Amino acid sequence: MTFLPPAVPHPDMETYRGARGYQSAGGKQVPVEALQAALAAEHAAVWVYGVAGAFVSSALTRRLDEATTAHQARRDATQRMLIDAGVSPVPSEPGYLSPEPVTDTASALRLIITAEIDAAAAWRSVVERSSADPDLRGAALEALTAAAVRATRWRVTAGMAPLTVPFPGAP
């Protein structure tokens, strides 16, 4: 994680209102590109939790179900936002290529954590691009926070270190 040094101009998305990646809808500038990326991350997360369910112990089923439900709700809400903005939401893929084969609990948990990290990054981008829409920004912050908290909880379960990162979702 690096921050740009002082005195160097840095990205400030206010400048980009009405620019590429946004679409006007209902008097708002909707950051459709960032929302589509967030939706794609939610689709991927739902898929990942489905795959992981076959490999982790039944003691974790309830947590898997809760996380799946949370990602499905986020996915559905994001789809509605895009449709309301007059944009066709990206569909889920029939399958995803995971970074490593999922063969046991440990690899399933690593895949879950990767999915949560991706979701956190996607929602942080929505936060960055939603200056004109406090409701969307609040929802994006909630999604980022929830993904970061789940990632930490799964790291505890997996016995991974470190358990936290200082800037969840940051590139």
Place this chain on the structure above:
Amino acid sequence: MFQARPSRRHVLAAGASTAALFVAGSAALAGCSASAPGPEEPDPLESPARRAEADAALATTVAGMHSTLAAVANALAADRATHATALRAELHRVQPTSVPPNAAPPAPPAAPPPVSPDKATAQAALTQAMRAAQDEAAELVITLPGYRAALLASVAACCATHVTLLT
């Protein structure tokens, strides 16, 4: 990062490269005068920066006093110190007369922050500090311009992960 197997549409990868494009494009523009406060007005990042420094000091003291809390408190101290450095860097960028992020830290207070000798009470104090930090950052996220909002959003999310570990 997941790739779509059959179509290889690289939806997520496309999102990432767009973000890079935004960064590169806006670097050519002149900063964010809209977000820079006037000379008399305190920068809204001043308070979260101070809070991050205070939390780091508190957690370091807790770690020294309670060995069973040391792991979680030291991790918390490290994350909050990183927040403080990033927030000071942003403060300094907007107002170069403010304390530069790499300058020697201000003289430490004469006494370390008071920490209860009771482990549960010390742990509760850390939890309370993280909740307050999360709330403050989350409130600022709604009103700040893009870059700063994203920075504070990550700070808020990080503090939430520490609440999870403490409770």
